[in-house]
Amino acid sequence: MSNSIPEIADEESKVQAPSLRTTIKRIPKNANNEQEFLHAIIDEAYVCHVAFTDEHGSHCIPTACWREHNHLYIHGANASRMMKQLVKGTQACITITHVDGLVLARSAFNHSMNYRSAMIYGVFEVVGAEQKAESMAAFMEKIAPGRQAEIRAGSYAELAGTTILRMPLVEFMCKTRSGGPNDDEEDMQQAAWAGVLPIRVAHDAPIAHEQNTQAAPAYVSAWND
Amino acid sequence: MSNSIPEIADEESKVQAPSLRTTIKRIPKNANNEQEFLHAIIDEAYVCHVAFTDEHGSHCIPTACWREHNHLYIHGANASRMMKQLVKGTQACITITHVDGLVLARSAFNHSMNYRSAMIYGVFEVVGAEQKAESMAAFMEKIAPGRQAEIRAGSYAELAGTTILRMPLVEFMCKTRSGGPNDDEEDMQQAAWAGVLPIRVAHDAPIAHEQNTQAAPAYVSAWND
Numbered sequence: 001m002s003n004s005i006p007e008i009a010d011e012e013s014k015v016q017a018p019s020l021r022t023t024i025k026r027i028p029k030n031a032n033n034e035q036e037f038l039h040a041i042i043d044e045a046y047v048c049h050v051a052f053t054d055e056h057g058s059h060c061i062p063t064a065c066w067r068e069h070n071h072l073y074i075h076g077a078n079a080s081r082m083m084k085q086l087v088k089g090t091q092a093c094i095t096i097t098h099v100d101g102l103v104l105a106r107s108a109f110n111h112s113m114n115y116r117s118a119m120i121y122g123v124f125e126v127v128g129a130e131q132k133a134e135s136m137a138a139f140m141e142k143i144a145p146g147r148q149a150e151i152r153a154g155s156y157a158e159l160a161g162t163t164i165l166r167m168p169l170v171e172f173m174c175k176t177r178s179g180g181p182n183d184d185e186e187d188m189q190q191a192a193w194a195g196v197l198p199i200r201v202a203h204d205a206p207i208a209h210e211q212n213t214q215a216a217p218a219y220v221s222a223w224n225d
Numbered sequence: 226m227s228n229s230i231p232e233i234a235d236e237e238s239k240v241q242a243p244s245l246r247t248t249i250k251r252i253p254k255n256a257n258n259e260q261e262f263l264h265a266i267i268d269e270a271y272v273c274h275v276a277f278t279d280e281h282g283s284h285c286i287p288t289a290c291w292r293e294h295n296h297l298y299i300h301g302a303n304a305s306r307m308m309k310q311l312v313k314g315t316q317a318c319i320t321i322t323h324v325d326g327l328v329l330a331r332s333a334f335n336h337s338m339n340y341r342s343a344m345i346y347g348v349f350e351v352v353g354a355e356q357k358a359e360s361m362a363a364f365m366e367k368i369a370p371g372r373q374a375e376i377r378a379g380s381y382a383e384l385a386g387t388t389i390l391r392m393p394l395v396e397f398m399c400k401t402r403s404g405g406p407n408d409d410e411e412d413m414q415q416a417a418w419a420g421v422l423p424i425r426v427a428h429d430a431p432i433a434h435e436q437n438t439q440a441a442p443a444y445v446s447a448w449n450d
């Protein structure tokens with residue numbers, strides 16, 4: 001049971017730039033590989049969860065994310081509660097979790113999940129006005145490669161009303177579990193099916209808008225894998 | 226662009242039990258329906274993200290979750306950082322997000338995501354020793370219906386080493402977006418494909434452990450839909 005959660009105290013940890021907050025269980029690895037592992041987790045995610053605290057308490061807010069080089073980016077309306085708090089330099093923790101499967105062991109206690117997760121600590125930097133259009137284009141390139149050239153780009157007013165923030169990928173911890181169940185020897189005769197129930201994110205067939213007039217571009221026709 | 230994030234300041238909000246933290250944008254709905262909507266979001270989730278604050282700052286930790294009646298449950302090793310902090314009655318925010326699709330509009334600004342999310346605020350209650358076995362069985366029933374009778378149940382020591390916490394579903398906010406893009410009239414002639422790229426969680430074929438000796442029970446043979 002304590003094995004069954006993707007939580008800080010168990011499973012393999014991949015840690016870089018250890019700090020008080022990220023040295024729970026360190027397994028030394030090649031630093032470049034660590035960075036690549038983190039980048040892959042971010043690049044696969046459409047949404048991250050951002051924890052921060054204001055005068056009303058701790059909040060956990062889901063928001064879209066993307067990566068440029070060694071920063072994670074988020075954006076939102078200038079007026080949003082989260083943006084107004086984070087531009088002040090409030091400490092935040094960003095977490096991304098990909099669930100890869102349920103691990104069914106022969107004892108309740110040894111049940112687990114396969115997953116990849118990343119926690120990033122730090123303070124967001126505000127992306128300056130002159131960089132906003134380029135950053136939003138990078139986000140679009142992640143969502144739909146090549147689409148930026150097809151759409152009506154953000155206007156001055158739209159960009160001015162949008163806050164873009166980025167967090168340096170410096171203080172972080174990635175964790176992962178993969179593979180089958182790890183049962184205790186004395187449980188191996190238990191008459192229970194043992195193995196993994198794999199989970200993945202799937203893409204269903206694109207749904208064109210009723211007034212769509214355009215042929216499907218590559219990122220649409222290739223969507224439904 | 227500001228439309229493209231599942232974030233507090235946009236899209237349809239479904240709010241119950243409004244508080245300072247959950248009255249951002251209220252659309253009155255039937256209270257029973259609200260409860261059912263929240264329950265469905267939790268019941269579909271294997272993992273939630275928990276935000277809380279300790280002397281090292283704000284944290285956002287992914288952990289398995291399940292529901293019994295009108296409480297959300299989590300568990301972990303007694304020794305885990307999160308459990309040790311939350312048993313103190315620390316205020317927490319639990320968030321669950323299901324991403325349902327990418328919404329491709331004719332302007333960058335009107336891009337969005339389809340999603341269902343729930344934020345729950347409050348303080349965790351500790352599940353007493355006499356209730357632990359029953360709560361863990363409820364979790365197993367969510368993961369794999371009927372499996373509790375097949376496995377070796379938790380021992381006294383395993384249960385004693387596990388902390389189970391529950392949060393009442395009282396102060397919460399659910400949000401959802403569905404459907405196609407909402408373009409501005411002046412963008413309708415833009416020569417860009419418009420529509421939705423649907424996303425869902427899929428189940429791949431079960432992988433039996435190499436030493437598995439048991440036939441697949443119903444929850445295994447029905448997994449790969």
